[in-house]
Amino acid sequence: MSRVLNVAVVGCGIGRSHIVEGYLPNADKFRVIALCDLNGERLDQIGDDFGIARRITNFNDLLIMEDVDIIDVCTPPGAHFSMVMAALQAGKHVVCEKPLVGSLQDVDAVMAQEKVSAGKLMPVFQYRFGDGIEQAKTIIDAGLAGKPYCGTVETFWRREAPYYAVPWRGKWKTELGGVLMGHAIHPHDIFTYLMGDIARIFGRVATRVNPIEVEDTISASLEMKSGALASFTATLGSVDEITRIRLQFENVTFESDHAPYNPGNKPWKILPRTDEIKASIDALLENWTPVPSRFQTQMARFHEAIHGQRPLPVTSADSRRALELVTAFYHSSSTHTEVTLPLGADHPLYGSWVPAEFR
Template sequence: MGDGKRLRVAVVGTGAIAESHRAAYQAHRDDVDIVAAADVDESRAVAFCATTEHAQPYRDLGSLLAEQAPDLVSICTPPGLHVEQTRAVLESGAWVWCEKPPCRSLAEYDEMTAAEGDGGPYVSFVYQQRSGSAAAHFRSLLAAGDLGRPLVAHCQTTWYRDAAYYAVPWRGRWETEGGGPAMGHGIHQMDLLLHLLGEWAEVQAMTARLVHDVETEDVSTALVRFESGALGTVVNSVLSPDEVSRIRIDCENATAELTHLYGYGIKDWRYTPAPHVAEAEVVRWHTPPDDFGSSHAAAFAPVLAAYREGRRPPCSGDDGRRVLEFVAALYKSASTGLGVRRGEIGPDDAFYRSMAGARTGVPA
């Protein structure tokens, strides 16, 4: 793994999100070589490969793995296919870099990670909102005590999706998508919130289907208590014409606020000091040592480093599971009307097997 050779990578599923993976790999072209792509629509695979140096197109993953023997495979297919494809890639000896949502349930997540080898290969998931340098800067300020204790948080993913979006057959169905905007849209901001503030302790939630003719919800709200004692609100929507992604964290010494849509840079963060904080401190808050935005390219860098060093990458194992457990708790709380604690959803729980609980395949 540490031989310095270019990493041979492949992409499965060449729809829109695959372009972000291609861009990430080409940003690391000195270390990465895209050798193949597979799609059930062969013309899409051919078109994708035409944008690379010499990647070969395939109609199925099995043939790609057998003929190309890649070191790492991006899985960019609908979530209902992730378990089967991840297992096939891991069994071939290659690592997996899988798009969100990781899968449709905690049971499926545990099935995927159970297919990992002892010491690798590993499956890591694309939570690229963690990757911006400004997020690392916030974490360093919080760890150093500069911001004081976190007290109140707000996490907002309020986007807009029309009927044409849900005309794609696998969207909006428990069986194929695994959930609504809490799974398919807000999971990135919620993962970033947990990355910034640490473990959650309890969630109470509501979901509703207010507009779209789908099985899943089209809006959700939640209250969350963190292990630190901080309280937060979470809103996920596909009903919001004025689209925004926002995280606001009120600490003892400052309010930190991130406002963006699909990605951010340092310019999208704002720190407002409490009255007792000196201005010199505020200047330092706004000037992190590095300045690069959140992106697939930035998110892939630590995965590449982990591969080279033969260690578990970030956004894998327990680290990758945390936000999925939070989403499962959100759905369980909304269904039962009760608060759900972290660690409560085990293998005997219906919400371990499906985000719909016992309602799989029927309207929410």
């Protein structure tokens, strides 16, 4: 029988969502036994809200706690690499918020460490989970969708001055990027999860909305390895907020629910090209088991992966693909050239995409 795993949550901002959406609904699988945060007031608030007595301000103290099975890193992005590496070296399982790290060089170092560590690492891409995206993935994997033709991703969100009042936001050194890194990274991951790897990209980034260091508006034209074409657009200056993913395959059109922060959840629009394809899809989904969205399913599947019951639901390779897109995007925008993927250690931004003056 799979045992309950003890979790220490580091960072009580998004860490609250991990607790509420991920660990509490999976109380038969996880128990949060420790919190770590530099903000004592927030630490006590979250501890009191959820009855967590162990409250730590020094991350290194968690590494030597023998009863902690999982360290869940929910800190600002600039701190991820050192914490993930230390936790893996200490033999812990690790969950880490996006972006996993701040460069391809760092993600390659993490992947090398994984190979010699006892613990498993799961980056967070919670938008992958829910009925809509799961049904689309099932249809594609069954071969019913056919050849991919093209697709679009629109990430139209809204961020204003109160959002950037948090000191680490909007700054290269601590956030590591803007809408491309911290916001559109989720819908872009959904797209590649369903449509496969990117072959080439021509991208543009701009700071149009807010007085910040990093970008808040982006656009790109992409060619996928399958030959399909795609376009990505995102801004943090939208009046309303939507996330829209529309995919055109040979036999099926898919369109996501437009909920900005949970596009994978509700059943997607599925438009079969023929009655025969519709009948095959209906048969495939006839006994569908509902898939809880976001952190609830991702954490449940992580528990199963730790106990050898399934593969990891999100891997460091998935994070590398996301960060490779980010790297190529920034390079394309700054050089006004098309960038071919994959990117290796010889790429000029392999060590960092952050502009030199902000490192």
